[in-house]
Amino acid sequence: MFLVFFIVPLVLTLIVSFWDYTEYAIIPDFTFRNYQEIFEGCITGLPDLCMTFKTYWSTFKFSFIVWLLTLVIGFTVSYFLRFHVRTMTMQIVLFLLCTIPFWTSNVIRMISWIPLLGRNGLVNQGLLDVGLIDQRLDWLLYSEFSVILAFVHLYTLFMIVPIFNSMLRIDESLLEAAYDAGASGWQTLVNVVIPLCRPGIAIGSIFVITIIMGDFITIGIMGGQQIASIGKVIHVEMQYLQFPAAAANAVILLAAVLMIIYGLTRVVDIRKEL
Amino acid sequence: MDRIGHCRLTDLTKVYGDAVALKQVDLEIPAGQYCCLVGPSGCGKTSTLRMIAGHEQISGGEIHIDGKCMNKLAPSDRPTAMMFQDYALFPHLNCLDNVAFSLRMQGRPKVARHARARELLSLVHMGAYEKRLPSQLSGGQQQRVALARALVTNPSVLLLDEPLSALDPFLRVRMRDELRRLQLELGMTFVHVTHSQEEAMALADMVVVMNEGEIEQIDTPQGVYNRPASQFVARFIGGHNVFNATVAESTETGTRLNGNEGTTYLAPVADLSPGASVSFAVRSDKIALSRPGDTTVTNSVTSDVGLVEYQGAWVKLGLKAPDTGELTVMVTEDVFNQMPVQIGDRVVVSWIQSDIHFLGGKRMLSVADEWEGVR
Numbered sequence: 001m002f003l004v005f006f007i008v009p010l011v012l013t014l015i016v017s018f019w020d021y022t023e024y025a026i027i028p029d030f031t032f033r034n035y036q037e038i039f040e041g042c043i044t045g046l047p048d049l050c051m052t053f054k055t056y057w058s059t060f061k062f063s064f065i066v067w068l069l070t071l072v073i074g075f076t077v078s079y080f081l082r083f084h085v086r087t088m089t090m091q092i093v094l095f096l097l098c099t100i101p102f103w104t105s106n107v108i109r110m111i112s113w114i115p116l117l118g119r120n121g122l123v124n125q126g127l128l129d130v131g132l133i134d135q136r137l138d139w140l141l142y143s144e145f146s147v148i149l150a151f152v153h154l155y156t157l158f159m160i161v162p163i164f165n166s167m168l169r170i171d172e173s174l175l176e177a178a179y180d181a182g183a184s185g186w187q188t189l190v191n192v193v194i195p196l197c198r199p200g201i202a203i204g205s206i207f208v209i210t211i212i213m214g215d216f217i218t219i220g221i222m223g224g225q226q227i228a229s230i231g232k233v234i235h236v237e238m239q240y241l242q243f244p245a246a247a248a249n250a251v252i253l254l255a256a257v258l259m260i261i262y263g264l265t266r267v268v269d270i271r272k273e274l
Numbered sequence: 275m276d277r278i279g280h281c282r283l284t285d286l287t288k289v290y291g292d293a294v295a296l297k298q299v300d301l302e303i304p305a306g307q308y309c310c311l312v313g314p315s316g317c318g319k320t321s322t323l324r325m326i327a328g329h330e331q332i333s334g335g336e337i338h339i340d341g342k343c344m345n346k347l348a349p350s351d352r353p354t355a356m357m358f359q360d361y362a363l364f365p366h367l368n369c370l371d372n373v374a375f376s377l378r379m380q381g382r383p384k385v386a387r388h389a390r391a392r393e394l395l396s397l398v399h400m401g402a403y404e405k406r407l408p409s410q411l412s413g414g415q416q417q418r419v420a421l422a423r424a425l426v427t428n429p430s431v432l433l434l435d436e437p438l439s440a441l442d443p444f445l446r447v448r449m450r451d452e453l454r455r456l457q458l459e460l461g462m463t464f465v466h467v468t469h470s471q472e473e474a475m476a477l478a479d480m481v482v483v484m485n486e487g488e489i490e491q492i493d494t495p496q497g498v499y500n501r502p503a504s505q506f507v508a509r510f511i512g513g514h515n516v517f518n519a520t521v522a523e524s525t526e527t528g529t530r531l532n533g534n535e536g537t538t539y540l541a542p543v544a545d546l547s548p549g550a551s552v553s554f555a556v557r558s559d560k561i562a563l564s565r566p567g568d569t570t571v572t573n574s575v576t577s578d579v580g581l582v583e584y585q586g587a588w589v590k591l592g593l594k595a596p597d598t599g600e601l602t603v604m605v606t607e608d609v610f611n612q613m614p615v616q617i618g619d620r621v622v623v624s625w626i627q628s629d630i631h632f633l634g635g636k637r638m639l640s641v642a643d644e645w646e647g648v649r
């Protein structure tokens with residue numbers, strides 16, 4: 001299974017990335033043309049960023065901002081669930097509440113933002129009625145803001161689950177021991193809770209970062225098809241049947257994501273958690 | 275050495291919702307004592323300990339340590355340190371950092387706190403393991419580290435919550451000796467919660483037997499064993515047979531008691547009026563064994579052997595007597611060899627008058643006076 005559904009497609013992508021193509025044909029070959037074209041003028045053009053670098057920069061930027069937001073929100077929610085909700089039943093109920101949005105498809109969840117954030121949407125109307133603004137806000141929808149909002153909405157749960165799992169393993173007597181040793185609430189958080197949540201944080205980060213690095217749907221819908229991302233580039237190339245070029249981009253994206261994950265695993269020993 | 279850590283609990287009460295866990299307990303622990311709180315689970319011993327530590331809200335009453343009221347102080351502001359049942363070592367910190375944790379929280383510089391932590395680690399013979407994580411240590415080693423961590427702030431009172439329960443029996447005995455040695459060396463008060471009477475007997479200067487949120491007896495280990503204050507203490511401490519009887523007459527030579535089904539006992543002199551129902555205890559090692567037909571006048575019971583358990587120096591016999599229920603008799607191996615019995619044999623057990631110990635209600639001692647001359 002692992003072989004058929006993981007290794008073979010991966011190897012095929014790698015092979016195709018070295019193939020040649022024309023407007024109407026794909027030619028089995030071994031050429032670096034696809035890779036060269038992706039990075040054409042990227043080094044010589046510095047310090048101005050080429051198209052590819054700009055796209056990566058924008059994707060990294062989204063990943064970082066969303067990662068930070070989901071981490072802060074996810075950690076806070078997990079912390080509340082674990083240490084402030086006293087009964088197990090209540091923990092389960094609230095946890096299920098967090099998962100309710102996942103009962104619908106993520107496309108629907110995205111689209112449902114549109115009537116809310118649009119130029120004539122609820123938020124703009126509400127702000128106008130209250131008198132907080134006198135002109136409708138344009139940046140609410142089809143903007144970086146709406147993309148980030150949708151990402152955070154969609155993927156915070158991927159942070160909550162592993163961090164909550166890590167927190168469940170923290171023995172409450174440890175918090176008591178910290179209290180006994182004179183640690184303040186903040187000191188306990190920094191010196192005990194966060195270090196013990198590191199594996200959960202790392203796993204959640206991998207989920208969120210890999211998803212956002214490869215995303216093209218959310219950026220497409222919420223960005224009004226105006227914001228570039230690596231996923232979007234690959235998607236467009238596929239639509240034009242430029243499979244070798246798409247494959248080359250995919251291989252580079254894969255390498256970039258793997259590097260991020262490698263970096264994370266250097267900081268945190270994830271195997272401890274599994 | 276100056277002894278520190280005089281604890282006084284007055285009217286200490288703990289209520290959880292409707293349930294009363296501790297009922298107006300008064301307890302005075304003189305400085306430098308090894309005090310064991312012992313009792314079955316749910317007797318309030320752990321609540322008491324946690325209230326002294328400051329980890330549990332006090333519902334009523336007061337706690338004083340060395341004359342200072344502790345009620346409103348946070349755990350770290352009290353001269354106490356707690357050693358948790360499962361040690362509660364921080365799994366992500368090595369031994370050295372675990373021991374130095376509270377110093378780090380105080381903002382002490384690294385060199386100073388590590389020097390102090392090393393001192394403590396060598397006190398508990400763990401100096402060689404300072405770089406190990408708790409998961410790389412055995413249970414006994416973890417316990418030593420936990421002990422070092424608790425002692426690092428120089429507390430006056432060390433609170434130990436079932437410290438030996440997670441260890442295997444062999445290690446338990448060894449750590450027991452070590453706790454005792456350490457306590458004598460440091461001259462501070464240890465308050466040790468346990469459900470094992472054996473542990474309490476072996477370690478304590480003073481044993482506090484608790485039941486259902488109340489103190490049944492405060493005494494030395496010898497006192498608890500030789501003069502159990504109540505039926506509960508006699509049964510909990512073990513090694514006692516408890517009898518119920520009514521007083522027939524009280525004379526200058528002794529008290530004559532009627533047991534069930536016509537048995538009569540002659541007990542020591544006591545101020546009891548005829549007709550009163552009493553209970554008394556006889557230590558199971560003070561009971562003599564003889565064959566039926568040997569004439570024994572008073573204080574004898576005919577019974578059937580139900581259990582013979584060889585325990586080395588002692589042989590434990592479980593007897594079923596028709597009128598007194600089950601009895602436990604401990605005889606030395608020599609005595610047993612002179613008169614070997616088997617399951618199903620009929621025997622007569624007897625004891626002398628002075629080995630009868632009346633069980634009253636609760637007996638409270640003014641411990642501070644009584645312990646003045648212990649050490």
